[in-house]
Amino acid sequence: xxxxxxxxxxxxxxxxxxxxxxxxxxxxxxxxxxxxxxxxxxxxxxxxxxxxxxxxxxxxxxxxxxxxxxxxxxxxxxxxxxxxxxxxxxxxxxxxxxxxxxxxxxxxxxxxxxxxxxxxxxxxxxxxxxxxxxxxxxxxxxxxxxxxxxxxxxxxxxxxxxxxxxxxxxxxxxxxxxxxxxxxxxxxxxxxxxxxxxxxxxxxxxxxxxxxxxxxxxxxxxxxxxxxxxxxxxxxxxxxxxxxxxxxxxxxxxxxxxxxxxxxxxxxxxxxxxxxxxxxxxxxxxxxxxxxxxxxxxxxxxxxxxxxxxxxxxxxxxxxxxxxxxxxxxxxxxxxxxxxxxxxxxxxxxxxxxxxxxxxxxxxxxxxxxxxxxxxxxxxxxxxxxxxxxxxxxxxxxxxxxxxxxxxxx
Amino acid sequence: xxxxxxxxxxxxxxxxxxxxxxxxxxxxxxxxxxxxxxxxxxxxxxxxxxxxxxxxxxxxxxxxxxxxxxxxxxxxxxxxxxxxxxxxxxxxxxxxxxxxxxxxxxxxxxxxxxxxxxxxxxxxxxxxxxxxxxxxxxxxxxxxxxxxxxxxxxxxxxxxxxxxxxxxxxxxxxxxxxxxxxxxxxxxxxxxxxxxxxxxxxxxxxxxxxxxxxxxxxxxxxxxxxxxxxxxxxxxxxxxxxxxxx
Ligand SMILES: Nc1ncnc2c1ncn2[C@@H]1O[C@H](COP(=O)(O)OP(=O)(O)OP(=O)(O)O)[C@@H](O)[C@H]1O
Ligand SMILES: [Mg+2]
Numbered sequence: 001x002x003x004x005x006x007x008x009x010x011x012x013x014x015x016x017x018x019x020x021x022x023x024x025x026x027x028x029x030x031x032x033x034x035x036x037x038x039x040x041x042x043x044x045x046x047x048x049x050x051x052x053x054x055x056x057x058x059x060x061x062x063x064x065x066x067x068x069x070x071x072x073x074x075x076x077x078x079x080x081x082x083x084x085x086x087x088x089x090x091x092x093x094x095x096x097x098x099x100x101x102x103x104x105x106x107x108x109x110x111x112x113x114x115x116x117x118x119x120x121x122x123x124x125x126x127x128x129x130x131x132x133x134x135x136x137x138x139x140x141x142x143x144x145x146x147x148x149x150x151x152x153x154x155x156x157x158x159x160x161x162x163x164x165x166x167x168x169x170x171x172x173x174x175x176x177x178x179x180x181x182x183x184x185x186x187x188x189x190x191x192x193x194x195x196x197x198x199x200x201x202x203x204x205x206x207x208x209x210x211x212x213x214x215x216x217x218x219x220x221x222x223x224x225x226x227x228x229x230x231x232x233x234x235x236x237x238x239x240x241x242x243x244x245x246x247x248x249x250x251x252x253x254x255x256x257x258x259x260x261x262x263x264x265x266x267x268x269x270x271x272x273x274x275x276x277x278x279x280x281x282x283x284x285x286x287x288x289x290x291x292x293x294x295x296x297x298x299x300x301x302x303x304x305x306x307x308x309x310x311x312x313x314x315x316x317x318x319x320x321x322x323x324x325x326x327x328x329x330x331x332x333x334x335x336x337x338x339x340x341x342x343x344x345x346x347x348x349x350x351x352x353x354x355x356x357x358x359x360x361x362x363x364x365x366x367x368x369x370x371x372x373x374x375x376x377x378x379x380x381x382x383x384x385x386x387x388x389x390x391x392x393x394x395x396x397x398x399x400x401x402x403x404x405x406x407x408x409x410x
Numbered sequence: 411x412x413x414x415x416x417x418x419x420x421x422x423x424x425x426x427x428x429x430x431x432x433x434x435x436x437x438x439x440x441x442x443x444x445x446x447x448x449x450x451x452x453x454x455x456x457x458x459x460x461x462x463x464x465x466x467x468x469x470x471x472x473x474x475x476x477x478x479x480x481x482x483x484x485x486x487x488x489x490x491x492x493x494x495x496x497x498x499x500x501x502x503x504x505x506x507x508x509x510x511x512x513x514x515x516x517x518x519x520x521x522x523x524x525x526x527x528x529x530x531x532x533x534x535x536x537x538x539x540x541x542x543x544x545x546x547x548x549x550x551x552x553x554x555x556x557x558x559x560x561x562x563x564x565x566x567x568x569x570x571x572x573x574x575x576x577x578x579x580x581x582x583x584x585x586x587x588x589x590x591x592x593x594x595x596x597x598x599x600x601x602x603x604x605x606x607x608x609x610x611x612x613x614x615x616x617x618x619x620x621x622x623x624x625x626x627x628x629x630x631x632x633x634x635x636x637x638x639x640x641x642x643x644x645x646x647x648x649x650x651x652x653x654x655x656x
Contacts, residue, residue, distance in 0.1 A: 246514045246527045250503045257501045260461060261574065262520045264490035273523040 004302025005238060012237040016230055019050075023226040032215035033348030043218040044290045045334065049327050050225035051287035051311070053230045056326035057319060058276035058283070059307050064316030065240055066272055067167075067252030071304045072158075072176030073280050075183050078279030078299035081288035084185075085133060085151055085200035087143035088289060091207035093120045094138070102300055124198045147285040148278045155277030156270065163273070164265040169254070177238065177301045185298035212289035225286045229323070234281055236319050248272065309365050315377025324376050333357065378400050412475070414439045414608050415578055420459060421632075430466070431632035435579070442604035443610045444619045444640075445495055447629035448653050451523045456572060456582045458630070461495050462488040474577075489521060494576030498583050500563040500611075504556030508547055508566060511555050512538045514654045523549035537573070544602075545569035561592040568599055579609045585618050586598030597621045616640075628653065 006013055026046055029038040038046075057078045062068045066082055097116045101108045108116075119128040136142035154358060190196035206217055250258040251265055259265050288294045307326075312324015335341055336357035344351040353360075368375055416562040417435040421428060423467060430452045437443055445453050460471060462485040471480040480488055488611050489495075497520040503511050510612045516534055519525070530538075530577050545565040550558065555566055564584060571579055581600065593615075600622065604611055613619050619626060619640060628635040630652050636643045 203628075237524065242526070243513060243528045243530075245524070246503075246506060246510050248526060249505055250514065253503055253505060254501055256463070257497070257503070259485040260489050260495045261515055261570070262486050264484065264486045264520070264522075268522050300649075 003067045005241060008240055009237050011320055012233065015233055015263040015323070019226055022187065023223060026222060027219060029126075030215065030219055032132065032213070032219045040215045040218050043222055045331075047218065047222040047290045049330055050222070050229045050281045050285050051290070052325035052326040054225070054229045055280045056277040056310050056314065056322040057229075057232050057236050059311045060250075060319060060322035061236055061239070061276050062272055063281075063311060063324065064318070065245065065252060066072065066248040067255075068269060068273065069173045069308065070176045071173045071275065071277065071301070071311055072099050072180040074270050074303035074307055075180035075285065075299045076155060076277040076280035077284035077287070078183075078303075079151045079154065080147045080284030081294045081298070082194060082284075083143055083146040083281070083289055085203050085356055086137045086194075088141050088203045088205070088207065089121060089151050089200050090117065090134065090137040092202060092205050093117050093141075093253070095207055096120070103348050123170075124196065125190040125196050127191075133193045139259065144285075147281050149282075151277040151281035155274045159270045159273040163269045166266070171357035174198055177304070180299055181301045181305050182298045184301075185242060186301045187299070194296075197297075199293055200288075201293040203294065204290070204292040206289075221286065221290045225290075228282060232282075233319060233323070236279075240319070247371075254323075309361065312365060313368050313375050315375030318377045320380075321375055321377025328376065329361070333361065336360075362407075411533070412439060413437070413472075414441075415473065416472040416477075417456075417460065418470050418472070420466045420471065421454065422459060422464060422466045428473070429632050430459065433469070433629075433633050434626065436605075437553055437608045437610065437633065439577070439608060440518040440606060441472060442601065442602065442609045442611070443622035444622055444624055445610060445636070446614065446616075446619060446626060446643075446653070447536045451629040452632040453629055454582055457495060457582060457612070460580060461493060473618070489574070489576075492575075492577035493548075493566075494574045494579050495580070496564075496567050496571050496581045496584060498586070500560065502555045502558075502563050502566050502570065504554065506555060507536055507552050508542065508558070510553050511553040511566060511570055512573050514554050514568035517573065517575040541569045541573055542584055544572070544599065548599055562590045564588060564592075565596070565599075572599075572603060577607050579603060579607060581609065581611045583612055583614065585613060585615055591649055594621075616644075 011084075026043060028034040028040055030036070030043050031038070031040050032043070055073065059070070059073050062070050063072070068208065084391065094113070094117050097113055097120060101113060101116065114130070115128060118130050122128055122130075130137075136146065158179055159174075162172060163278065167175060186192055187194055188197050194200065204217070208210070209217065240248065247258060247268055248265055249260075250263075251268060255265055306329075310325040310329045311322045312325070313329055315321025334355040339354055341353040341357075372378060374381065413433075413436050415437050419431055420433045433452070433456065434493060445456070445461070447453055447467075455464060459466050460480065462480065463482055467479070472478065473493075475478050478491075480491070480493075501557060503514070506514075507578045513530060513534065514616070517535060518528065518534070525592060538551070540546065542551055545568060547558075547566060547569065550562070555563065558566060564587070568581070568584060571581070579600075584596050584600065588596060597618065600609055604624075611619075611622060625638065626640050627637045628646075628649050630641050630648075635652065636646045636649050644654060
């Protein structure tokens with residue numbers, strides 16, 4: 001069954017093969033295990049890019065396939081990051097604290113150790129108490145579970161409320177923006193329990209592996225991210241290839257018709273919204289250890305809008321399009337905003353990319369939406385010569401006596 | 411003959427305008443019924459009410475052997491109860507193949523998780539094949555339905571209806587935009603379908619209605635003006651005044 005599914009979607013095989021080749025090449029050129037041509041920070045950037053590809057996949061499923069323009073999926077991504085960040089920060093701080101207390105003349109009690117960790121972590125927000133939400137922070141297993149559960153439950157509750165009252169279209173997009181805004185504003189507060197605007201930091205250090213160099217850790221994460229993206233792609237391709245995918249595309253194109261076929265559109269949206277939120281959470285959990293820090297600004301409303309822009313530029317409604325869009329735009333974006341792109345001097349006026357990149361991005365988004373709705377992914381159609389039906393303007397009936405389209409629509 | 415659907419005293423207003431006014435309607439289990447009436451008579455609105463799209467202000471709708479009420483059920487639930495609907499304007503999923511359209515419509519579990527793990531059984535594919543033959547699209551199964559002609563889309567939508575195996579078929583202007591030959595084929599599909607279930611056809615074209623050879627209900631301003639054989643209703647002076655004599 002798996003075989004026949006892969007055979008039916010050759011693009012999946014090609015994608016997985018390219019992903020594997022990419023990972024091997026980067027490894028072979030890395031500082032950690034290879035020739036040293038690719039710096040550790042570049043390995044991290046590439047690893048993070050793979051995670052962005054994964055969250056773009058989830059966005060493509062909800063938006064490109066089911067037509068739900070969620071502008072809040074980055075909140076789920078951020079939640080995943082926070083959940084793994086809690087464990088990373090707790091364990092690492094504990095290591096340090098236990099280490100330093102080991103020299104003390106009297107062995108310290110568990111309470112003293114816990115207090116010291118709390119002091120270390122929450123000192124910046126003027127507190128030393130562990131908030132309730134840190135209850136499981138000492139368990140990697142539970143925090144990993146929360147990486148999926150927290151975004152999942154958040155999406156389930158939000159989606160249940162929104163879809164049940166049939167909020168759709170622009171209103172849903174606005175509502176999702178409100179959700180991610182509310183969440184980030186809440187996290188900005190010092191008493192939110194997640195260190196306010198300081199966020200969680202030092203996430204690049206793996207507890208228990210303090211003597212492993214970052215050049216190696218970065219590769220581990222690159223592999224993990226590649227694996228997650230590959231599996232995510234496989235799952236997504238499988239989901240959209242069958243009848244479930246048919247129903248999703250039906251919902252996108254004509255929701256009412258799907259209802260009259262007997263499908264509960266709301267349930268499908270809810271399952272998809274929740275599932276993709278979990279996927280986004282996993283992507284975030286792999287991303288932030290490579291970024292090293294997460295703070296509430298990460299889930300500001302604009303982040304989710306970027307996500308939509310990536311998918312639009314890459315080509316929504318096709319999975320590789322989303323990944324390409326995310327990789328292409330985010331890499332280009334960090335190149336331009338990193339100050340590495342040469343300024344363009346026009347007489348007395350110098351065009352600084354750091355300032356102008358966002359405008360260029362916005363402009364290309366508008367242009368793609370207007371003139372190339374298939375995005376970068378559409379270029380592949382030119383190769384494979386795939387054509388979508390030309391639905392308009394043609395004679396409707398086989399005979400001359402048949403009505404033309406306009407009349408029929410009346 | 412037992413009643414399949416009973417609509418009784420139903421009214422609905424849009425912003426004070428009474429689109430359906432104290433309408434009552436019954437249909438038995440294997441019956442073909444044509445509904446005719448001038449533009450804006452409320453024919454489409456009547457279907458909207460039965461299929462749960464529009465909630466009536468008053469009246470009740472009873473369904474099936476157990477006389478359960480359809481009011482308050484979602485559109486999807488009503489469809490699963492066995493009421494299939496074809497829209498006035500053909501609505502098929504244009505981006506998907508004829509086969510995908512039909513597979514989606516086949517009477518199979520509709521829940522998200524069941525659908526996720528669904529694999530077409532050989533019997534499903536055979537059924538799709540048979541349906542395609544019936545609606546004259548057997549050569550087009552792998553084509554995107556958006557590429558079909560208008561008449562073919564109308565048939566595909568009828569095929570999707572039949573695939574659902576509904577007990578009641580509501581068909582809104584199935585012959586609109588069809589050539590005479592296509593109309594004839596459509597008639598035979600509907601007549602065949604009505605042998606095993608109830609079929610309600612809304613149509614303007616009198617010739618088409620005559621060929622259906624069934625009882626006719628005339629709607630006017632949201633209520634029933636006349637009911638009976640085509641000859642009977644076309645002889646009715648009220649019907650001539652509001653509809654035929656235009
Ligand atoms: N959602 C709505 N909001 C407001 N008015 C509506 C709505 N739906 C229908 N109407 C009005 O109700 C009346 C009945 O409309 P309906 O579409 O049922 O007529 P019809 O008999 O199907 O006509 P036609 O033969 O043109 O298809 C019309 O005057 C229409 O404008
Ligand atoms: Mg109508």
